[in-house]
Amino acid sequence: MVLKVDVKLVVLEADEVIIRKVKDKPVSIKICDLIGCQTCEEPSSSLSSLFMTPPNIVIRYISRGQHYKWTAETVEVIGSKENCEALKNEINNKLGQEKERPKKLAVFINPIGGSQTSMSVYSKVVTPLFKAANITCDVMVSERPKHMIDLVSGFDTASVDGLVVVGGDGTLLEILNCLLTRVQKEAGLDYDQPSCKLKPLEVPIGIIPTGTGNGAATGLYGNNDVVTAVLHIIRGQTNYNNAQAVYSGRKLVSFSGGVCVAYGLFSDIIYHTDRNRWLKRARYVVVPINILLFKRQRQFTAKVTVFPKEQNTDSSDEDTDATGREESAATEGKEAEFSSNLIGVASFGVDFLSVATDSKLDFVKATQSSRKNGGFCLFINKRTSRTQFLTHFFQLMTLTRSAFEKDFLSTHSVRGYKVKVLSHDESPQANSQEAEINKLVDVDGELIEIVDEEYEVWNHMRIIKFYTCF
Structure with missing residues (x-):
């Protein structure tokens, strides 16, 4: 208009x-x-x-x-x-006089993510709006795999008001891992310990969603619309989000921007999708359908130790550590499960279980709730028929309450959990593809190797500063 x-x-x-x-x-x-x-x-x-x-x-x-x-x-x-x-x-x-508004931003662009439209979107949509808002930008474009890590590692975040990621969840994850690890090192913190209270990022981050997966942007802005994301950044209001940290072999192996940490079926899909790049964009449809409909789903037995979300957790309580629990109560409420015939263990940074209704999930309200209650959700999928699982899979697209009410699905609102894989229904040969897959966990769409098929995930509250008005 x-x-x-x-x-x-x-x-x-x-x-x-x-x-x-x-x-x-x-x-x-x-x-x-x-x-x-x-x-x-x-x-x-x-x-x-x-x-x-x-x-x-x-x-x-x-x-x-x-x-x-x-x-x-x-x-x-x-x-x-x-x-x-x-x-x-x-x-x-x-x-x-609006103090929150950014005047100078560092923009990190992944040109090959998603539909490979990041450069076009930035020049045609983002740049004119930033220019209209009198925002100047330092623009950096990744040229090869993992180049984004080099770009961020060598950048002085104090020289700008904020950072902008033009890409998807994978690009954001690379930047978060780099920045959060650097901040903990500079603070002299033992960040390999799950109980360590981590230092939050001081520099705010905005996301322009141009990737294959844009779950983080959906939680921040309510949709994947590029203009909406740019306008949130221009307005300059910020909020701190929780992050999940993945530990294995007594070390921090990755942060999660709050999208997903998964073992089993979901990591299998990511693995095979990544190895069928010749299908280009079609692989994101063809590979999952092939796995869900035709391939035999691998099963495993695992010990899953669940640490339930504490009741009445208030993120403003300074005496509570970053994982949303008192240090002295780190092991209270522990529940151990020995589960067989599993096909997947997956957690999501938003506590869907606390906000799910009979209507389609409101991601903004879910994100707002998770900032306060200190929890995230854990799903343990047991073997079931293909028909039942496919119905469940498509219900997850809307995340209504009925998607979680399944006999083959164990759901938990947690502050942390541990997974130890004990055995597989078929023992893979050493150095085989199956053996390689068994050592991988999907973190926000990126595959991370774990030690001895054992890992744990903990919530760290309010440590990522994002541009968002919600």
Whole structure:
């Protein structure tokens, strides 16, 4: 929507801009929802000005729609150059007083993630909006696998107001692992110990969702819309999210940005999808369907030790450590399960079980709830028929309550858990593909090797600072 108004109808108040007599109803725009105000360029020819009055300045602002989708709207202002210039300066001075707003960002782009559209999306969608908001950017583009780690490792985060990741969950994971590990080392913390209270990131991170998996962005912004994500970053409001840390062999092997940590079926799907790149984008559909419908699902027996989420956990309690539990109570409420005929163990950073209803899950509300209650959800899948599992698999797309109410599914709201694989239904030969898969855990879509088929996952509360207004 583009409004065209006379400068005399635009009134700047203390905390809002009011545009009067637009269809007889004033339009009020909060200062915090303004993107920016710029002078328009002169018309390229005098001919165009004969048929219409060119605007002197343009005001861009945020409009909120359904399903958390935000759009950037435009107001074209005409009038004397003096009055328009004065209005522009007043608006931009107001925006300059918004302390949360970033003025300089470091942008890390993964050009080959997802549909390989990151560069195009950044130049055509992101750059114009950042320019309208008077945000300058240092842009870095990865050129090879793991190059993103090198780029982030050598970057001084204190030189910018925040970081922007143009990519998906895998790109975000690389950056989080690099930054969180660096912060703990600089603080002299023994971060290989699950009970260690970790230091939070001070630099905020925004996500432009252009990857194959964009679960982290969905939790932050309510959808995978690029414009919505950019507008959250421009607005500058931040919130701290929890992170899960994966430990194996008495070491921290990876953080999780709150998407998924999985062993068994889900890691099998990631493994085979990654090795069928010749299928390009089709592999993300073809491989899972082939595994779910035609391949024999491997089964295993495991000891799963569950540490239930504590009741009435308050993340603002400074006496509670980062894993959401008192140090003296680290082993209370422990439940051990020896489970056979398992096909998968998976946890998700959001505690779906606490917020699930009969309607489609609201990811924003689920993320907000998980920030406070100190828990995340754990699913233990036992062997069942293909029909039952496929029904369950597709129900997980909406995450309604019925998706969790299955006889073959054991569900838990936890603050941590441990997994020790004891045996497999078929013993693989050494150095075989099956033996390799048995040593891998899926963390946010990336495969991480574990030691002796044993690992543990713990929640660390409020340690990742994200750009999000929710």
